[in-house]
């Protein structure tokens with residue numbers, strides 16, 4: 001599996017910041033531009049209106065009813081002072097009657113109820129802003145309507161809005177750059193504990209699986225905890241493996257030596273009977289080695305299962321399971337002269353995993369078959385009592401003296417049956433499997449103080 005290179009946290013944060021601030025910035029700039037145009041217009045519109053007003057003051061009606069105007073040049077001066085803008089005007093009498101000024105200058109008709117109107121237009125190829133003032137000059141008898149149009153090129157106001165826009169844009173760009181720098185620094189500082197963490201892990205020796213104790217930001221603590229619990233599991237898996245390989249090489253040495261000896265004997269045998277005898281002994285040693293391997297593997301499996309997170313298996317009917325497993329063993333028990341039976345009625349539920357439960361029961365039944373002696377009775381039973389579920393395997397053989405009972409529960413510890421195949425792992429396996437299911441194992445004497453009864457006490461599944 002190839003992994004794509006992970007994208008950088010820093011770059012991702014920066015991209016988010018830049019894209020979002022750029023979008024917000026563009027919106028803000030558009031708004032600023034609109035506001036600037038409005039402000040510039042309203043300021044210079046007022047000057048335009050003042051100038052139109054000043055001209056209108058000078059419009060008079062002559063005796064023969066014609067309109068006359070004497071343009072006060074100050075009125076135009078107050079406009080041109082602003083910038084390199086140029087100023088135009090025209091005065092019109094009643095509709096269709098041009099009086100003075102620039103005849104081609106665009107003008108606008110009066111809007112009902114408003115004496116002054118403003119508009120944007122073009123004149124001689126240049127954008128202009130015009131103000132039109134509608135008035136009437138009175139002769140005393142009748143009044144003559146007229147319109148004063150004053151226009152100005154828009155260079156000054158465009159410069160003003162541009163200046164406002166550029167200043168805002170600069171301010172915004174500086175803010176974005178500042179924020180980007182802060183994010184850059186903040187990310188660098190915040191990531192420092194992670195770099196230290198990675199250094200600390202890199203410096204470790206490969207078999208150092210101690211928990212990481214580096215201080216990390218709380219967001220990363222979860223990851224570190226997961227890694228730590230993973231290392232704990234890895235450690236116990238490694239321990240189990242080491243145990244297994246150590247035990248296997250130690251325990252298998254003897255049967256393997258026997259097999260080699262028997263093979264050598266067989267190859268040198270003078271008679272067929274001698275060869276057959278050697279083959280039989282070799283075969284027994286192979287069976288022994290097989291059993292040892294099986295027990296060791298089971299032990300390693302239980303060790304590994306135990307080192308995983310504590311699980312709560314679902315409740316199963318262990319009565320049915322025990323009955324079935326017992327029935328499977330009856331023929332081989334009979335061969336060894338053992339009367340194996342099951343006692344109990346109806347289903348009994350307990351939290352257990354079927355395969356491991358089977359291994360637990362197998363070890364107890366095999367012990368009873370192996371050590372109770374010819375003609376003994378072995379009984380497997382499952383029953384529910386007030387506060388627990390009990391699995392018991394009882395025999396009426398020689399049993400184990402009370403003072404030896406703690407000893408046989410230890411790994412590789414055997415009783416007086418050293419000639420029987422086995423390695424002293426059965427009872428420890430039983431105990432470890434039981435512990436996985438929160439069950440407890442006890443060894444007592446059987447009925448009438450004879451034999452051995454091993455009881456595995458499971459908690460009630462409801463709890």
Ligand SMILES: Nc1ncnc2c1ncn2[C@@H]1O[C@H](COP(=O)(O)OP(=O)(O)OP(=O)(O)O)[C@@H](O)[C@H]1O
Pocket residue numbers: 291295363367368371372395397398399400408413414415416417421422423424425426427428452
């Ligand atoms: N039902 C029993 N009656 C008498 N002695 C027993 C009985 N069960 C176990 N023992 C004694 O306890 C010892 C330990 O048993 P355990 O099952 O742990 O190991 P093992 O049977 O010797 O080897 P393994 O089970 O690993 O093949 C046995 O060697 C035996 O001496």
Ligand SMILES: [Mg+2]
Pocket residue numbers: 363366367422425426427
């Ligand atoms: Mg055993």
